[in-house]
Structure formats: C-alpha cells, structure tokens
Amino acid sequence: MTDRGQRDGAGRGRLAVIILGIETSCDDTSAAVVRDHAVLSNVVSSQDEIHAAYGGVVPELAARRHLESIQSIVSRAIAGSGVDYTDIDAVAVTRGPGLVGSLLVGLATAEGLAIRLGVPVIGVSHLEGHVLSPLIESEVETPFLCLLVSGGHTALYLVKQVGEYAEIASTRDDSAGEAFDKASKMLGLGYPGGRAIDTLARGGRIDAFPFPRGRVRGDDMALSFSGLKTALWDFLRSVGETPAIPDVCASFQEAIVDVLMDRCLRAMENLDVPRLAIAGGVSANSRLRARAAEMLAERGGTLVLPSLAYCTDNAAMIATTAALRSARNLPHQPPVAIARLPLAPRLASAA
Secondary structure, eight states, X not given: OOOOOOOSSSOSSOOOOEEEEEEOSSSOEEEEEEETTEEEEEEEEOOHHHHGGGTSOOHHHHHHHHHHHHHXXXXXXXXXXXXXXXXXXXXXEEEXXXXXXXXXXXXXXHHHHHHHHTOOEEEEXXXXXXXXXXXXXXXXXXXXXXXXXXXXXXXXXXXXXXXXXXXXXXXXXXXXXXXXXXXXXXXXXXXXXXXXXXXXXXXXXXXXXXXXXXXXXTBTTOBOOHHHHHHHHHHHHHOSSOOOHHHHHHHHHHHHHHHHHHHHHHHHHHHTOOEEEEESGGGGOHHHHHHXXXXXXXXXXXXXXXXXXXXXXXXXXXXXXXXXXXXXXXXXXXOOOOSOOOSSOBOGGGO
16 A cells, blocks of 8 residues: 555554545445544445335346445545545455446446555455454454344354454355345335334234244254245235234244354354354344343353444445455455355354
C-alpha cells in the first residue's frame, strides 16, 4: 500500500492505513471507510422494498439498483468519514461468493476509483468478511469458532488466525436465512422473513408444534433445513383451522436455533475451543443470541456478537478484513468476480 503520511493524530510517527470498502455481493449496496481497525463510516442501502414483491432477491433487479446507487453510497461514505478521496490508501471490494451481476458493479466501481486515486484494489472474500466481522468491535483470542448464518450461507468455521480457517460444518441444502424467508412467505408475513418471524415469535410458545430438527445421515455435524421447510408446508396444509401464528413462528424458529446450537456445542467440545462468535444476517435473531448467551454461560467460555449494524452485508467488514490481512502481510486476493467461492476446506476431525 502507498504511504500517504502520518494520520493517526497522536504524533507517534506511525502511518495509519485508510481503506475504502465496497460490498455488492447480493442486494445491499454498501461503502465504508476504515482507518486501521476503526470504522469511520459505514453506509448501507437496502433493496428490501424492491424484492419484497417477489419473496426473494431477483438478481437482475439487484444489479440494476447497485448501478443506480453505488456512486452516491460511496460519496456518502467518504463524506461521513471525515477524510478525502486523496487520503485513501487502498480500495477493498467483495469478489465473491455472490450474484455475479451484483459483484461486477462493485468490482468495476472499485477498479475505477483505484485507477483514479493511484492506489491498489484488493479483492475480499464475502465469507471471510462475515467471519471476521466480530473483530470490528471486539478483540477475540484465537483460535475461535464462528457460526456464519445468513440468507445465502450457513456454516461453522474454526478461525485459527486471520487468513487461516477450517470448515467444521455447513448446510447440505438451504441456509437458515432461506428457511426463515420461505417460512415467512408461507405464513404471509412478507420479505425478508427473519425479522418478521423473530418479532412474532416473542409472543408465541416454542413448544407449541413439534417441528423436526434436521440431521444428515452419516454426518452428525452437517446442517439441513429443507426438511424443516417441507414440514411447515405440510403442517399448514393439514391443520383444520388457522393456527396461532406467533406459536408457529416460535416453534419453527426454535427448531432452527436448536440445530445451530447443537452443532456449535459439539464443535466446542470436540475441538476444545471455548470461544464462539456468531456472524451474518441471522446473527441478529434475538432468540439465537439469547440461546448462545445461555449456552456459553452454562458451560463457560466467551461469546462474541457483532452489533446489529455489522450483522447484515456491509462494507465495514470488507475494509476491516483487508486491513487485518494487510497487518499480517498476507497476499492480496485478485479483484475478480467468483459466484461460488468457498472460504476453507472441511476439517476431517470435526465430527
């Protein structure tokens, strides 16, 4: 990275690295400015109102909205950060996984800005950004486990240190966020579904209906949520009268949380790692956060949860990841769009 002069404001002679981050992997357009590990600004523009009518993200519409809003989002992030464009040392951008059309908007914007400013452009894994998002506000001793739960991904990773990861468990079909969204559609609650179900579930009984806890034969650590969705569909078709929706939400949500907590507990015991972080959009779920806190309090250990602002897709996690990797002198990843981009290989001894 280019040295632009002393900017830490403390007169200690060190050089602060300022990174502009850009995130457009799916349907949230985001830009952020990070100085070392401090977030100076983080602007996120949601497309929920566009995709709500379809009950899910429409890739073409998502890419078009990114094109329409990316320049203004970047400008707002710069304006809110208190720095100028000329202060930027590097541009970090999500390279995948994600929707290719959406990724290309962010990558093209980052490349253009990098050329204009004469700074490098750094490709960042969207999954690594989520896994390291708990480090934006907290210091976590390594190794630690990170449960990544979102609309597109559900996996459990062992974080040995920044840049070194192993997959402990992952879903064989749908993500937890996908299950919430489809359940919400079945119940007529709208999109996105996780927030609506979480809200209604607070007034319902978690044991009202016996929804199944998905398991995969031959792999106790694997996750599966497609059967749970089918069970809800069959249940709603079979009941003679309309059930109490809060009870349905609470019971359905509990089934998902039970499975997630089971895998986390197994991994913590098998690997003897007492530190757990939870990241991704579903990490904002109040029941998941409460159950995780209960579990760590009972068995002893450390739980790290990102603020709600850093749960969903955001550019602060992308810029922070670039900063953390740079601090370890890790090689930069190329700014090339890749729809499917695994974070790490499966750890054979996880089960």
